[in-house]
Amino acid sequence: MEKGYQERAAAQSYMAFLDSANGRIQQQIIFDAISELFPKTDGTAILDAAGGIGWLAAKLKTGGNRIYACDFSRTLIAAGQRRFPAVEFSHCDLTGPLPYPDGFFDAAILNMAAPDIAELSAALKNLAAKIKMGGRLVMTVPNPYLTYPVAVWKRSIADAILGRKPRLRFNRVYPAKKNIVREFNGKKISSHFYTLDDYLAAARQAGVSLFNMRKLKSQTDSGRFDLSYQMFRYPLILLMEFRK
Ligand SMILES: C[S@@+](CC[C@H](N)C(=O)[O-])C[C@H]1O[C@@H](n2cnc3c(N)ncnc32)[C@H](O)[C@@H]1O
Structure with a gap:
Protein backbone atom coordinates (compact mmCIF):
# COMPACT_ATOMS: atom_id res chain seq x y z
CA MET A 1 0.00 0.00 0.00
CA GLU A 2 1.21 3.53 -0.77
CA LYS A 3 2.26 5.61 2.20
CA GLY A 4 2.74 9.25 2.95
CA TYR A 5 5.95 11.17 3.58
CA GLN A 6 6.74 9.30 6.80
CA GLU A 7 8.11 6.66 4.43
CA ARG A 8 11.78 7.39 3.81
CA ALA A 9 11.68 6.87 0.02
CA ALA A 10 8.73 9.28 -0.32
CA ALA A 11 10.53 11.89 1.81
CA GLN A 12 13.68 11.51 -0.31
CA SER A 13 11.69 11.91 -3.50
CA TYR A 14 10.10 15.09 -2.09
CA MET A 15 13.56 16.49 -1.35
CA ALA A 16 14.60 15.68 -4.92
CA PHE A 17 11.55 17.64 -6.13
CA LEU A 18 12.51 20.67 -3.99
CA ASP A 19 15.99 20.65 -5.53
CA SER A 20 14.66 20.30 -9.08
CA ALA A 21 13.92 23.22 -11.43
CA ASN A 22 10.17 22.79 -10.78
CA GLY A 23 10.70 22.65 -7.04
CA ARG A 24 12.64 25.90 -7.11
CA ILE A 25 9.90 27.57 -9.17
CA GLN A 26 7.28 26.41 -6.66
CA GLN A 27 9.32 27.68 -3.73
CA GLN A 28 9.80 31.08 -5.36
CA ILE A 29 6.10 31.56 -6.22
CA ILE A 30 5.01 30.53 -2.73
CA PHE A 31 7.69 32.52 -0.94
CA ASP A 32 6.85 35.69 -2.91
CA ALA A 33 3.19 35.42 -1.83
CA ILE A 34 3.81 34.41 1.80
CA SER A 35 6.61 36.87 2.53
CA GLU A 36 4.23 39.71 1.59
CA LEU A 37 2.09 38.66 4.54
CA PHE A 38 5.00 39.01 6.97
CA PRO A 39 6.68 42.36 6.24
CA LYS A 40 7.65 42.83 9.91
CA THR A 41 10.97 41.21 10.72
CA ASP A 42 11.12 41.72 14.47
CA GLY A 43 9.90 39.23 16.98
CA THR A 44 7.08 37.63 14.98
CA ALA A 45 6.77 33.97 16.01
CA ILE A 46 5.89 31.78 13.03
CA LEU A 47 5.39 28.02 12.83
CA ASP A 48 6.01 26.27 9.51
CA ALA A 49 3.74 23.30 10.28
CA ALA A 50 4.30 20.10 8.30
CA GLY A 51 7.22 22.15 7.03
CA GLY A 52 9.27 19.24 5.68
CA ILE A 53 12.92 20.31 5.50
CA GLY A 54 11.85 23.82 6.58
CA TRP A 55 12.92 25.70 3.43
CA THR A 75 14.05 11.97 7.35
CA LEU A 76 12.91 15.48 6.36
CA ILE A 77 13.59 16.97 9.81
CA ALA A 78 17.11 15.52 9.90
CA ALA A 79 17.85 16.92 6.42
CA GLY A 80 16.37 20.30 7.43
CA GLN A 81 18.46 20.48 10.60
CA ARG A 82 21.59 19.96 8.52
CA ARG A 83 20.62 22.50 5.84
CA PHE A 84 18.97 25.19 7.96
CA PRO A 85 20.50 25.26 11.45
CA ALA A 86 18.86 28.64 12.24
CA VAL A 87 15.40 27.03 12.25
CA GLU A 88 14.13 25.38 15.41
CA PHE A 89 12.79 21.97 14.34
CA SER A 90 10.52 19.63 16.28
CA HIS A 91 8.97 16.30 15.51
CA CYS A 92 5.16 16.53 15.48
CA ASP A 93 2.00 14.86 14.33
CA LEU A 94 -0.45 17.68 13.69
CA THR A 95 -3.38 15.40 14.49
CA GLY A 96 -2.07 14.91 18.05
CA PRO A 97 -0.72 17.11 20.86
CA LEU A 98 1.81 19.69 19.60
CA PRO A 99 5.06 20.54 21.43
CA TYR A 100 4.33 24.29 21.90
CA PRO A 101 2.40 26.32 24.49
CA ASP A 102 -1.14 27.43 23.57
CA GLY A 103 -1.36 30.92 22.04
CA PHE A 104 2.40 31.00 21.37
CA PHE A 105 2.52 31.86 17.64
CA ASP A 106 1.59 35.00 15.73
CA ALA A 107 1.06 32.76 12.72
CA ALA A 108 1.11 29.15 11.62
CA ILE A 109 1.69 28.20 8.00
CA LEU A 110 0.55 24.95 6.44
CA ASN A 111 2.28 24.97 3.09
CA MET A 112 1.22 22.40 0.45
CA ALA A 113 0.60 19.85 3.18
CA ALA A 114 -3.16 19.84 3.89
CA PRO A 115 -3.99 17.11 1.29
CA ASP A 116 -1.48 14.84 3.04
CA ILE A 117 -3.37 15.01 6.34
CA ALA A 118 -6.19 12.51 6.91
CA LYS A 125 -7.90 22.68 15.54
CA ASN A 126 -4.55 21.74 17.11
CA LEU A 127 -2.76 24.40 15.09
CA ALA A 128 -5.35 27.09 15.88
CA ALA A 129 -4.87 26.42 19.61
CA LYS A 130 -1.19 27.37 19.27
CA ILE A 131 -1.98 30.72 17.60
CA LYS A 132 -2.61 33.94 19.57
CA MET A 133 -6.05 35.60 19.42
CA GLY A 134 -5.96 37.74 16.27
CA GLY A 135 -3.13 35.58 14.85
CA ARG A 136 -3.09 33.99 11.43
CA LEU A 137 -3.30 30.55 9.89
CA VAL A 138 -1.95 30.62 6.33
CA MET A 139 -2.56 27.63 4.11
CA THR A 140 -1.47 26.93 0.56
CA VAL A 141 -3.03 23.99 -1.27
CA PRO A 142 -3.07 22.59 -4.79
CA ASN A 143 -6.05 24.35 -6.41
CA PRO A 144 -8.73 21.65 -5.97
CA TYR A 145 -10.50 22.67 -9.19
CA LEU A 146 -7.48 22.57 -11.49
CA THR A 147 -5.27 19.78 -10.20
CA TYR A 148 -5.46 16.01 -9.73
CA PRO A 149 -7.91 14.26 -9.39
CA VAL A 150 -10.13 16.88 -11.11
CA ALA A 151 -7.71 17.66 -13.94
CA VAL A 152 -4.40 16.37 -15.26
CA TRP A 153 -1.86 17.48 -17.86
CA LYS A 154 -2.03 15.16 -20.87
CA ARG A 155 -0.63 15.07 -24.36
CA SER A 156 -2.65 13.35 -27.09
CA ILE A 157 -0.94 11.39 -29.87
CA ALA A 158 -1.72 14.29 -32.25
CA ASP A 159 -0.16 16.76 -29.77
CA ALA A 160 2.95 14.59 -29.59
CA ILE A 161 3.21 14.30 -33.40
CA LEU A 162 2.76 18.06 -33.78
CA GLY A 163 5.22 18.76 -30.97
CA ARG A 164 2.61 20.51 -28.81
CA LYS A 165 3.00 20.72 -25.06
CA PRO A 166 0.63 18.78 -22.76
CA ARG A 167 -2.70 20.47 -22.01
CA LEU A 168 -4.72 20.58 -18.85
CA ARG A 169 -7.66 18.24 -19.30
CA PHE A 170 -10.57 17.63 -17.00
CA ASN A 171 -11.45 14.10 -16.00
CA ARG A 172 -14.87 13.01 -17.23
CA VAL A 173 -16.30 12.32 -13.80
CA TYR A 174 -16.00 14.56 -10.76
CA PRO A 175 -14.10 12.55 -8.10
CA ALA A 176 -16.28 10.89 -5.48
CA LYS A 177 -13.50 9.51 -3.27
CA LYS A 178 -11.64 11.47 -0.59
CA ASN A 179 -8.77 9.01 -0.22
CA ILE A 180 -6.67 9.12 -3.36
CA VAL A 181 -3.21 8.20 -4.53
CA ARG A 182 -1.27 11.10 -6.02
CA GLU A 183 1.63 10.49 -8.37
CA PHE A 184 4.26 12.99 -7.33
CA ASN A 185 7.73 13.19 -8.81
CA GLY A 186 7.53 9.56 -9.89
CA LYS A 187 6.32 8.28 -6.49
CA LYS A 188 2.85 7.20 -5.44
CA ILE A 189 1.77 9.05 -2.31
CA SER A 190 -1.44 8.37 -0.42
CA SER A 191 -3.28 11.66 -0.18
CA HIS A 192 -6.73 13.26 0.09
CA PHE A 193 -9.00 15.17 -2.24
CA TYR A 194 -10.30 18.19 -0.34
CA THR A 195 -12.57 20.71 -2.05
CA LEU A 196 -12.72 24.37 -1.12
CA ASP A 197 -15.76 23.77 1.07
CA ASP A 198 -13.88 20.94 2.87
CA TYR A 199 -11.06 23.39 3.68
CA LEU A 200 -13.48 26.07 4.83
CA ALA A 201 -15.47 23.63 6.97
CA ALA A 202 -12.28 22.33 8.63
CA ALA A 203 -11.16 25.91 9.33
CA ARG A 204 -14.59 26.83 10.73
CA GLN A 205 -14.48 23.83 13.06
CA ALA A 206 -11.03 24.95 14.18
CA GLY A 207 -12.39 28.40 15.10
CA VAL A 208 -10.59 30.47 12.45
CA SER A 209 -12.30 32.66 9.83
CA LEU A 210 -11.35 33.22 6.23
CA PHE A 211 -9.73 36.63 5.84
CA ASN A 212 -8.34 36.45 2.33
CA MET A 213 -7.86 34.03 -0.53
CA ARG A 214 -5.50 34.36 -3.50
CA LYS A 215 -4.82 32.30 -6.57
CA LEU A 216 -1.09 32.04 -7.15
CA LYS A 217 0.25 32.30 -10.69
CA SER A 218 3.68 32.43 -12.23
CA GLN A 219 4.79 35.77 -13.62
CA THR A 220 7.05 34.07 -16.15
CA ASP A 221 6.06 32.06 -19.18
CA SER A 222 8.44 29.29 -20.14
CA GLY A 223 9.38 27.68 -23.43
CA ARG A 224 9.70 24.38 -21.61
CA PHE A 225 6.85 22.34 -20.16
CA ASP A 226 7.66 23.19 -16.58
CA LEU A 227 5.83 24.55 -13.54
CA SER A 228 6.33 28.13 -14.70
CA TYR A 229 4.65 27.28 -18.01
CA GLN A 230 1.81 25.51 -16.20
CA MET A 231 1.28 28.19 -13.57
CA PHE A 232 1.50 31.01 -16.09
CA ARG A 233 -1.65 29.53 -17.63
CA TYR A 234 -3.54 28.36 -14.55
CA PRO A 235 -3.50 29.30 -10.88
CA LEU A 236 -2.52 25.83 -9.69
CA ILE A 237 -2.02 26.89 -6.08
CA LEU A 238 -4.49 28.60 -3.73
CA LEU A 239 -3.42 30.62 -0.72
CA MET A 240 -5.93 31.02 2.11
CA GLU A 241 -5.38 33.29 5.07
CA PHE A 242 -7.50 32.73 8.19
CA ARG A 243 -7.65 34.83 11.37
CA LYS A 244 -8.28 33.55 14.87
C1 LIG B 1 4.09 17.93 0.31
S1 LIG B 1 5.04 17.97 1.76
C2 LIG B 1 5.23 19.73 2.03
C3 LIG B 1 6.36 20.03 2.97
C4 LIG B 1 6.66 21.52 3.16
N1 LIG B 1 5.55 22.25 3.72
C5 LIG B 1 7.17 22.15 1.89
O1 LIG B 1 6.52 23.06 1.36
O2 LIG B 1 8.23 21.73 1.42
C6 LIG B 1 3.86 17.53 2.98
C7 LIG B 1 4.45 17.42 4.37
O3 LIG B 1 3.43 17.17 5.33
C8 LIG B 1 3.98 16.35 6.35
N2 LIG B 1 2.86 15.77 7.10
C9 LIG B 1 1.82 15.07 6.58
N3 LIG B 1 0.96 14.74 7.56
C10 LIG B 1 1.46 15.25 8.72
C11 LIG B 1 1.02 15.24 10.08
N4 LIG B 1 -0.11 14.61 10.45
N5 LIG B 1 1.79 15.87 10.99
C12 LIG B 1 2.94 16.49 10.64
N6 LIG B 1 3.40 16.53 9.36
C13 LIG B 1 2.67 15.92 8.42
C14 LIG B 1 4.82 15.37 5.57
O4 LIG B 1 5.77 14.69 6.35
C15 LIG B 1 5.46 16.29 4.52
O5 LIG B 1 6.66 16.84 4.96
Missing part, protein backbone atom coordinates in the same frame (compact mmCIF):
# COMPACT_ATOMS: atom_id res chain seq x y z
CA LEU A 56 10.09 28.22 3.91
CA ALA A 57 10.87 28.65 7.60
CA ALA A 58 14.52 29.33 6.72
CA LYS A 59 13.58 31.97 4.13
CA LEU A 60 11.22 33.71 6.57
CA LYS A 61 13.95 33.89 9.22
CA THR A 62 14.90 37.50 8.71
CA GLY A 63 15.61 40.15 11.33
CA GLY A 64 14.39 39.07 14.75
CA ASN A 65 11.63 36.74 13.57
CA ARG A 66 11.35 33.58 15.63
CA ILE A 67 10.84 30.72 13.23
CA TYR A 68 9.90 27.15 14.08
CA ALA A 69 9.22 24.15 11.88
CA CYS A 70 7.69 20.80 12.67
CA ASP A 71 6.95 17.68 10.68
CA PHE A 72 6.34 14.00 11.26
CA SER A 73 8.95 12.78 8.78
CA ARG A 74 12.20 12.21 10.68
CA GLU A 119 -7.84 14.26 9.86
CA LEU A 120 -7.63 17.81 8.58
CA SER A 121 -10.09 19.39 11.01
CA ALA A 122 -8.26 17.86 14.00
CA ALA A 123 -4.95 19.19 12.61
CA LEU A 124 -6.33 22.70 12.06
